[in-house]
Amino acid sequence: MKKTIIKLNQLSIGISNQFTIMAGPCAAETKTQTINTAQGALKAGAHIFRANLFKPRTLPQSFQGVGEKGFKWLEKVKQTTKLPVMTEIRTPDQIKQAIKSKIDIIWIGTRNAQNFDLLIAAGKLTKKTKTPVLLKRGMAMRLNEWLGAADYIRCQGNPNVILCERGITTIDPQTTRNLLDLQTAVIAKNQSGLPVVIDPSHAAGRKDILQNMCLASKAAGLDGILIEVHQNPDKALTDAHQQITPEKLGLIIKKLNSLKI
């Protein structure tokens, strides 16, 4: 299986000796919070900054994200930290805006993992820029469905797909929000040749096991993590219980760096 390596600035996502840390708040809330968290993530040792502008929520009354104005904040993050930035897109229009704002990676969330028209649009609209598309696994998706969804994007002419395992539906949601399926993540990597990263924040839905799961992801030979970091997790508008401080992220990255595989 030919390996797909995704080059982004100095990063090569998918090569064996690189473990990429994608970190940032669940959602961008204000300009200050976004830029401060990015500074914190940079200091902690993160390689890519993540933040949601458009939040998919179970209920329409919940905080839906700051919307388009957040693109400017992400551009500011790029200028000040030199970190590549990534954000979730949910419509073809948002993909166009993301490309216009020079977003470095766009991601398709778990609820859209089998939204085939969006997958096709993501492939088509990134054909020219080859902007990497991170595809999260649907919460009840089988391996063949996940890889099929990746092919929907790739066959439009953009080979740069990153897979992201974020936990699947569990029989025990009281204990963990989702069940982290490292096994299928490894098989997905072996079978597709695509880089696979792990989102321990959404899998766990709690903070106390994040470090363990980050280390397990690296030990499993996977390509990185996508982790939620917030300046003040207790005050976060979304996912407060699973976001950690940049200082805690720094400690996890230190541990990760000392783990040789």
Add this chain to the structure above:
Amino acid sequence: MLPKKQLTIIAGPCAAESRQQLGQITKNLVKTGLIQAVRASLFKPRTNHPLDTEFFDGVGHQGISWFIDTAIKHNIPLATEVIIPEHVTAILKELNKRQSPPKLILWLGSRNQNHLIQTEIARIINQHAPKDTLLLIKNQPWRNQKHWEGIVTHVLASGLSKNRIILCHRGFQPDGRENPSKFRNLPDFDMAMAVKKTTSLPMLLDPSHIGGTVDNVLKTINDARSFDFDGLMIEVHPKPAVALSDAKQQLDIFQFKKLLSNL
């Protein structure tokens, strides 16, 4: 399912394949006098990727006029899946060309869990579709009552009124619970009844996607008898063996008639 209650029956092929196939099955189904609407998907969301040689993703836009013509000819409401807002617009555009258009039931499929799209589809129906158009919502693939109820809330946020919404239980992806009969998707009848109660919306049962095989379709309906479902959405094909999708779970017209007479 309470045997004496008047059930709403929506039946038809998984997918529209040709004008002739649609005409034939609609004629036979209407002749039974047992159905309230005929179903067929025009746009099929498929797992297999588009490079697969066996890939069939529906007949697409050309099927809209086939289906509307067929429904007019047999004087029966039509039910079809819409995946993106543009599908609704295209169907309404074609519908508006007809003198006496058929009643529409549009449905949101299980894998379509983009809330923006769900709300937008409901908004277009509310603002532009004939007032008797209904929106049917299938449950998401993973088992979670809050998410299921959340879809309804997102749809209602469009302004579409409650009496134009129907729910449909099509089972959840097998998740480790016991599955001795090897159902394609595992039903949770208790959850379906709970959602029916919390949303006060009618709840249909889709035994075809739960069962996955003809035997299991029948078994599903049997298992559901003691629950208060308001009707069925069921796949019936003129020749199931040669169906382009879901061949194993589609009933032929004789099996369908026998099933309904047993109810």
